[in-house]
Amino acid sequence: MTDRSLELDDTALVDNPTARVPVALCLDTSGSMDGDPIAELNEGIHHLHASIYGDELARYAAEIAVVTFGSGGVQTHRDFAQATPAPEYHLDAGGLTPMGEAVNRALDLLDARKEAYKATGVDYYQPWLVLMTDGHPTDDVGEAAGRVSALAQARRLTVFPIGIGEDADLDTLARFSPKRPPLRLRGLAFDRFFEWLSRSVQQVSASLPGEEVPLDVDGLRGWGTL
């Protein structure tokens, strides 16, 4: 009996789900984004989907939610889900800038997703929130800014506030980010930003347990300025 080798195959192991990287995009689609900005934003999001879907690890790890504020008020274009090869939604510009309501919506989606992860035994990394606007909010952002700041201070949320164009209200964006000043997008470099975002998500997806993935600060300069 002792001469027999150990015989095992893959079916004798268990499956555990891939640890998730939840990324909430909270995007300004108000009337001022009409024209080139909204076109470039759509193009950038297309790039984000394609790039994450094309990465073996990030495809299963990254979960993207998209909430917009502007055309149609506050809209949830997609709840947290793995990236599809191309976005299954299209963003149109129009209307006001209800940023506070949109950020609260994104945080509510995030809370629900985290509860779902916990209930099903899915590990997850620190969530990310990307907040992009080209103007001033038209609603009260006090509650939303307070929630985001508290989460960021407690290292429970990584926040990227980004202004688009010269009219973006960076002072308001700064209220959402106690640790990192908001950045202004270089021109309409949405494609560079989403490429950087995709690369950063891929790095987290491929990180080792126990490893802290440093932010790609050099990469930030490719699309943003202080």
Next chain:
Amino acid sequence: MSLCLRRWVGSARSLRGRLHVRDGLPCQDASRAFAGGTALALVADGAGSAPLAAEGAALVAETVSGLCAEAALWGHPDPGRRILEACRECLQAAAARLDRPLSHLASTLVLVAVRGGRYLALNLGDGVVACLDTGGPRVLLRPRRGEYANQTHFLTGPDPWGHLQVAQGPLDGIRAFAVMSDGAAEGLYRRRDGTLAPALGRLWAWARQGQTPDRVEQALDETLLPLLAARSGDDLSVALLYGLECPAAALEARPLSFRRTVLGVRRSDGLAHRQAVLARRLAGRAPAEAAADLGLSPATVRRHWRALDPLLVARETPPDAPDRPTRTSQ
């Protein structure tokens, strides 16, 4: 009820993870197993974010191995706490020597030790301790993580005692243990319901058929760890303790390697003497009678007699089926 021979033996192996190979990192796990007065299996997993992770894990493994081999530890009122203190002291001394922060040597620790019919299991971090008892395979200590996937608790943290999990007690029907790093647990432990993979039960069953520790380590290297590498890019470590046993009267029919391992004798003449003393003992002879029968000095016979004392146990129940459903306990 008949007498059987039972010796706890251990095997431990680590495999450098795929992602470590990709990133040019060394294996940052350290694993050890040994048998003697105390049988020990341990895994220390250096933190991926720590610049001296491999060094930290190796220091932890050496410190714990040395400490557990000392009888004094087992007279301590809280051996688990003493082990943690010793690890901290060792890491602090190394950090001072290297002029680095303590966190640069961050490592988890998961271990099980068997001594005198009792076991002690410790888990600080995201490793897993599992055992095989008469009810089948079960989890003894689960991984403990922070909220996020890349967070866990380390020996170098501010309050390792607050995060330490301990299980201890009489062995009773426990026949085998396994400790594993989080990388290995990815394929051996289902997080959703805290159950174990069938692979672990099969490994235990196979090892307990009479495999020597070297043979089990070869099987870890060639079979289990490569399978696990497809499930996780992290370093992979598995350390086992298992009770090798056979009816005392049937020892003669077992292969030489098995007899050497169970009786704890490497030299041929020593093995022959110990087997001969065992045979006389089973025949109801006293040590002095055995010495006369065998033409050995009374001192030699007494030495072999004493060595057999902890190995001879009353046989309880038949070996367990390998693939029974797992149970969890905390």
